[in-house]
Amino acid sequence: MQKKIIKVNSSDNVAVALVNLKAGEVISFEGEDINVLSDTKSKHKIALEKFESGARIIMYGVLVGTANGIIEKGDVLTTENVKHQSDKVFGKTEKFSWTAPNVDKWKDRTFMGYHREDGQVGTENVWLFFPLVFCENRNIETLKEIFEKELLRQKPTAQQLLLRSLINDEETSAVEAEASTNVFENIDVKFITHPGGCGGIRQDSESLAKLLAGYVNNPNVAGATVLSLGCQNLQINIFKEALEAINPNLNKPVLIFEQQQMGTVDEMLTAIVKDSFKAIKEADNTERKPAPLSKLRVGLECGGSDGFSGISANPTLGAVSDLLVALKGTAILAEFPELCGVEQELVNRCVNEKDGDKFLALMQAFEKSVIDAGSGFDMNPSPGNIKDGLITDAMKSAGAAKKGGTSPVESVLDYGEYISKAGLNLLCTPGNDVESTTGLVGSGANVVLFTTGLGTPTGNPIAPIIKVSSNTELALKMPDIIDFETGAVIRGEKTIEKMAEELLDFIIEIASGNIQSKAKILNQNDFIPWRRGVSL
Template sequence: MVKVFRRGGIFRTNETLYYKIILLLMPARVLKVHPADNVIVALRNLAAGEKIEFENTLYELPYAVGAKHKFVTEDRQPGDPITMYGVLVGKATQPIRRGEPITTFNLKHDADTYGLDKKQPYSWQPPNTLAWEGRTFMGYHRADGSVGTRNYWLVVPLVFCENRNVLILKDAFERELGYAQPETYRVQVHELLSLYKAGEMDIAKKMQPFVDESQNQTLNSARHQANRPFKNVDGIKFLTHEMGCGGTRQDSGYLCSLLAGFINNPNVAGATVLSLGCQHLQTDMISAEIKRQNPKFDKPLLLFEQQAGTEYALMSEAVKQTFLGLVDINKLERQPAPLSALTVGLKCGGSDGFSGISANPALGQLSDILVTLGGKTVLAEFPELNGVEQELINRTDDTDKAQKFITLMGDYSAQAEAVGSGFDMNPSPGNIKDGLITDAIKSAGAAKKGGTAPVADVLDYAEPATTPGLNLLCTPGNDVEATTGMAGSGTNVILFTTGLGTPTGNPVCPVVKVSTNTVLKNRMPDVIDFDSGPIIDGEQSIEQNANAMLEYIIKLASGEVITQAERLGQDDFIPWKRGVSL
């Protein structure tokens, strides 16, 4: 066990044969993530000519280094490796002077090769979970033994032809049953229209200032529950998509598995399924897939086919039967459940140079705690595991599962390269601007969400997570395609770290937005749920931040609080069609 003392707390991390994070934060301005690294991270903006003393070595910076960016500890020549997080993250493309920052102009992506022939023994020291033993959350117990953190009714179309009908049902049910979003912006448009009709020449000056109530979480939580006849139904969720027919049969098959996974998700109590009738994805296919995934399936499932009659007959019967289904699931009540009943997704998006230093390691610590307690965690985004594959292979005891991971990664990478979009093209302009210069840097930081526990299982997209422990799930890095896949695999909470800010949510699974820095939390309080910025500021250790986050999750899972994405009605759903998506 390594203990590094710093103002505000002690950082504790597990030592492994392949990876250990040692946060040497002695000067508050910089840090070095791993002793083998030849780059140092700037925690604050550093000016050109500034002198930085670190580990008894003095660095004079020839150029300014922005916060979240890195400068090299030694001269580099073209072809020389750059190492961060203890792994290869790129190679110099031109000379880089000692103290000079790495950029897209002097560094290109590179990563170590991987394979079963390089597999090394792995040992793991679980964290101390004594403080969490016996802790529970209040959840909805399902007949198959799973536990939901929410109690939703789901309405899904088997084909895009039914999207219009789904949206009609959405408007009818949400407005009448108190689940519709507040009409804040409609009121604003109405006021502007009134001024326009009154002949006002300068509408902007006559307009009353808009009042922002979004930061008042208590007030909005109360409004979230007000005027609802079904007090034990957290919502009715309506999905739309552009699939089900006209594409490949393979695409329809993947959609079938995904929708079955959503219906099987422990946060879903029942479902209404709309079918046109002639599409690739048939009602008997979805019924069979639901049972294949979960032989103990015992939820109300309502199937309707439009080509059997008129639109009015279809919709009227769907309204009636869905309403009766809501009456039925409203009888369910929250009951205590162990923390081992949690299946937590681990995701990052809008990442920055602090993601792999604060929020992602905090998620990793939390993941290790839940795994030790017998729970399940799901680490996705295979394009963002580029460069750390060998570590994950080492952590996978089962050789067949390790080979499955290698095959999924290899096939995905080859498919991307075949169309000229390799994993090296993954970092977005926002990522690069905020310090993630290569995909290997981004990936090495992203992988920290998975902690240090052994890999229990490897899953293809929307494959159910049934094995306690850390699960690797093949998804794109694309925020919504990834969170959609996680929910399809059965997560009942998703933790989503972000350094730049993103409103992403999910229809059936609460998505907790975790900021990597407090500046973001203060700038976008209506999007961020939890702040890991105190780690960067030296006010909390990774362990302390993870413990506080787990306390928040227990409240969230118990329905005591809702996420900002839930408050905003951010129900994002995009199935991955298995094409190239980074």
């Protein structure tokens, strides 16, 4: 018989409803009866004790809010009777120790990846086109049309076939769909556009340069074609300096074209097509070879979270993170606004005190910038989050942080910094799904795990994004988006540990190219840099 409520941590004074509860229902829990006072939807929280006004509300073992008035035992927690609150952090308070999980069954496992000369291993082999400035977006789009039409030759979508049949006044079934083909076997060609590179503060252009350099250095990229206008803030030399700072010994083809030095658009595009095709053809010779799991660099992301995310999908990612760290691999936890309230635990887990100080400094600077803009971290939960039970930022954060598992924090990175240490890394990004995922890949992630309880169709141009749903209903409703689901944890059919082992197996299949992520099948290639400054 499925449980009706669950307490995540033994010290919690609230419980999560696993099913819809009716007012007047009596639930036997931990040796006492709880009278449900209000209709409570699954994923929402009910009080396990009476809260006086201002009382501390504890979930995941941490402070997630305070009572905004009296809350009776058995009543549902809402945005009206609870307000965001988190504990203050004053630096490292205790010594941290970690017992790594047993990874004997994984130590000899490999994935089939693309080996780069600098020792990194890619899970994809991508030739990347991108501009240094938004003025070149149109030329990128033109190149995309040229290359996709001739190289990819994608079959029409169902909607294109429908429109074609309507135009020709034919039955849809009478219109034949051409098969998709790809001129090359081992290389994908992808295109990035963005609104940056000029018009803002110089620091934004420098940050964008680091991000784009990180994409070029990412092991999933075989080489790149870069377009510059010539007069923009993000000058070619700034991009080259960023690339050299990340990898002084980079040995990848990077073709750079500057429009203001090349004459007409037609002349420039002709040169780009000729030179890029030659380089892409050469990059197609790279083939997959076995690589140890220590070469996996997995980004940890969540979006469209629900009240189950913190007890099924996110802890599953945390267990996978711990397995990878034990195997000398890398996990990257981002979304700093969604670490609000769990800073103390993360600071205590930092191997080096300097990283703990850096983490707090980045958090404080980020929060100050949000307050200066007239908002605050407490405004982070979206309407969808709130509707599905995540009513304070601290509550959302406590569940989101579960993606990072329990291992030591080896390094703390600001946005645009590239990974240099294996193990668990913290990366400063916003909570915005695409801005965060964009940053994870720019810092070196060759796979991203993305948990969701509501369904988010996010992808990335160079890295597989694996969507992990917190519940079975979502996976059944949106099978074209969800890759892996953890609903069996909610039903009590599987442990977090068992689910993590299954997910790690799935990651290996994705990383080896045996399975395509749903985002790749949908050709979802989202790229949004985090712009921290203002326009000038």
